[in-house]
Amino acid sequence: MARRPAFLWAVGLIGVAVLMVSLSIAVSVGAVSIPLETVWGIMMHKIAPGSVAAEWSVGREAIVWDIRLPRAILACLVGAGLATVGASLQAVTRNPLADPHLLGISAGAAFGAILALLHTGLFIGLLTVPLLAFGGSLGATLIVLAVSQFASATSADRLVLAGVAVSFIVMSAANVLIFLGDPRATHTVVFWMLGGLGLAQWDQLAYPAVVLLCCGAYLWLKSGILNVMTVGDETATTLGIPVARFRLTVFVIGALITGVMVAFSGIIGFVGLMIPHIVRLLVGGDYRRLLPICALGGAVFLVWADIIARTIMAPDDMPIGIVTGLIGGVFFVWLLRRRLG
Amino acid sequence: MKAAELEVAGVSWAPTKSAESVLHPTSFRIAPGRVLGVVGPNGAGKSTLLRLLYRFQRPKTGHVRVGGQDIWALSARGAARRIAAVLQEQASAFGLTAREIVRLGRTPHHSGFAASGAGDDAVIDRVMGALSLHPLADRDFGTLSGGERQRVMVARALAQEPQVLILDEPTNHLDVRNQLEVVSLIQTLGLTIVVSLHDLNMAIGVCDDVLVLKDGHPQGFGPPQTLLSDGLVSDTFRVDARRDHLARSGAAHFSFSLPKKTGPTL
Numbered sequence: 001m002a003r004r005p006a007f008l009w010a011v012g013l014i015g016v017a018v019l020m021v022s023l024s025i026a027v028s029v030g031a032v033s034i035p036l037e038t039v040w041g042i043m044m045h046k047i048a049p050g051s052v053a054a055e056w057s058v059g060r061e062a063i064v065w066d067i068r069l070p071r072a073i074l075a076c077l078v079g080a081g082l083a084t085v086g087a088s089l090q091a092v093t094r095n096p097l098a099d100p101h102l103l104g105i106s107a108g109a110a111f112g113a114i115l116a117l118l119h120t121g122l123f124i125g126l127l128t129v130p131l132l133a134f135g136g137s138l139g140a141t142l143i144v145l146a147v148s149q150f151a152s153a154t155s156a157d158r159l160v161l162a163g164v165a166v167s168f169i170v171m172s173a174a175n176v177l178i179f180l181g182d183p184r185a186t187h188t189v190v191f192w193m194l195g196g197l198g199l200a201q202w203d204q205l206a207y208p209a210v211v212l213l214c215c216g217a218y219l220w221l222k223s224g225i226l227n228v229m230t231v232g233d234e235t236a237t238t239l240g241i242p243v244a245r246f247r248l249t250v251f252v253i254g255a256l257i258t259g260v261m262v263a264f265s266g267i268i269g270f271v272g273l274m275i276p277h278i279v280r281l282l283v284g285g286d287y288r289r290l291l292p293i294c295a296l297g298g299a300v301f302l303v304w305a306d307i308i309a310r311t312i313m314a315p316d317d318m319p320i321g322i323v324t325g326l327i328g329g330v331f332f333v334w335l336l337r338r339r340l341g
Numbered sequence: 342m343k344a345a346e347l348e349v350a351g352v353s354w355a356p357t358k359s360a361e362s363v364l365h366p367t368s369f370r371i372a373p374g375r376v377l378g379v380v381g382p383n384g385a386g387k388s389t390l391l392r393l394l395y396r397f398q399r400p401k402t403g404h405v406r407v408g409g410q411d412i413w414a415l416s417a418r419g420a421a422r423r424i425a426a427v428l429q430e431q432a433s434a435f436g437l438t439a440r441e442i443v444r445l446g447r448t449p450h451h452s453g454f455a456a457s458g459a460g461d462d463a464v465i466d467r468v469m470g471a472l473s474l475h476p477l478a479d480r481d482f483g484t485l486s487g488g489e490r491q492r493v494m495v496a497r498a499l500a501q502e503p504q505v506l507i508l509d510e511p512t513n514h515l516d517v518r519n520q521l522e523v524v525s526l527i528q529t530l531g532l533t534i535v536v537s538l539h540d541l542n543m544a545i546g547v548c549d550d551v552l553v554l555k556d557g558h559p560q561g562f563g564p565p566q567t568l569l570s571d572g573l574v575s576d577t578f579r580v581d582a583r584r585d586h587l588a589r590s591g592a593a594h595f596s597f598s599l600p601k602k603t604g605p606t607l
């Protein structure tokens with residue numbers, strides 16, 4: 001297998017290049033198609049004013065800079081975040097099917113966000129939704145861990161089953177909140193729950209960006225321990241790792257990332273399941289390499305999923321959760337076949 | 342790698358404070374470099390005892406000392422630099438290569454994210470060479486055969502550079518050839534070793550000392566040639582055991598049959 005450093009650098013550099021091109025295309029494509037030169041020109045102009053002559057209309061500049069670019073960047077952050085969480089949870093649950101969506105963490109985040117949007121109001125300003133979403137995802141995570149303890153089901157498969165069970169219960173509770181909420185607002189909330197990046201704005205991108213950077217860096221620093229966790233709890237213990245504490249930490253970090261991402265993008269499933277699998281085939285299982293390439297892969301994937309969601313029923317936006325769910329479901333079937341074969 | 346003395350003094354264990362003990366007070370002492378076999382029927386408490394030795398569970402009573410130091414007075418990492426374990430759990434779905442698995446053994450020698458140094462690579466190369474694993478180095482662990490996996494897991498434990506090595510049923514699910522390879526490997530390591538075994542004849546061949554467990558009670562401890570009598574083995578395993586000597590090699594060899602009167606109690 002080609003896992004030499006040169007190969008890895010190549011994968012990383014190609015990944016970054018693909019991400020840049022994807023971003024440009026994402027900004028260029030839409031109801032108003034904007035040529036790539038103009039896209040790059042506007043970006044150059046915004047980053048280093050005066051470096052290029054402004055030969056475009058103010059309207060186009062607004063579409064590129066105020067609408068499409070923040071949306072594409074949000075897609076990158078959410079994709080990178082969910083893929084990183086998925087990969088990390090897979091190690092600590094020792095289950096290649098672990099994913100924030102399947103484990104009920106996303107449902108918890110949705111519950112918290114709906115609570116904020118329909119019932120409590122934004123009592124601490126813009127931070128209300130992400131904070132309550134994090135509270136919800138953390139709550140759901142702890143319930144999943146408690147249920148798996150209660151059912152003495154700490155084995156890897158059972159943990160995922162506990163997650164699925166909790167996911168259903170929390171989703172029902174979230175639906176009750178929608179049912180009890182103001183009917184005029186429910187349309188927006190239901191649409192948001194299906195997943196969408198249309199609300200992206202520059203001044204809000206800082207939250208997911210900071211959370212992703214800090215949590216992602218922490219997980220990457222711990223990648224050696226994530227590697228050990230894939231072998232088993234007892235072996236990890238004999239290697240000097242405080243297994244229960246580390247697993248809890250990773251779950252809390254996963255809840256934090258997932259909570260913030262769900263608050264800004266709704267529920268987007270299967271990214272955390274799919275991307276790590278594909279990346280493993282490409283660069284192998286060592287988390288030192290896996291995590292950064294997963295982040296890249298998740299970002300590219302979600303940028304493209306959003307391009308599809310925006311263009312397939314143009315000029316309407318289709319919820320991006322539908323696109324990722326469709327691709328993810330097919331991928332799941334492929335995975336089943338591969339594992340059985 | 343330097344072997345250390347392992348001393349077990351009155352250790353017992355129960356799942357909770359009020360629950361009945363799964364392992365009753367057990368004591369023994371193994372000199373550096375000797376091989377102890379732990380034998381007994383299913384559910385006798387072999388795995389429980391081993392878990393106490395590799396510091397996965399804290400004993401209800403008693404102490405485990407390696408080189409004179411209580412393992413619970415050491416940090417988890419400190420203990421991991423003295424005791425390594427080869428267990429039956431194995432990852433396969435995560436795409437790590439054989440060499441990456443072996444590298445995991447260096448974990449307790451790192452602090453924080455100290456990137457693996459040249460020292461690590463030297464150790465990894467040495468243990469992989471000792472177990473002839475170099476040809477498999479870049480193979481995905483999940484694609485290896487049972488015997489190859491076991492060798493990788495042993496190499497992983499050796500990369501810890503431990504003083505004491507604990508092996509839980511290392512010959513399970515292996516074919517005859519691989520069983521023999523694992524056993525002959527154990528004898529050459531020069532570490533203090535505790536190994537749980539199902540096969541009594543293998544225990545006689547491999548171990549310097551044997552500990553017999555039944556229902557969580559130690560039944561005896563000593564060199565297999567003197568300890569393992571027809572009576573003790575028959576009683577422990579609820580079979581009729583007869584110890585013979587093989588015609589060609591003269592080695593002691595047990596043969597077993599079901600007791601006549603009681604018959605199968607299914």
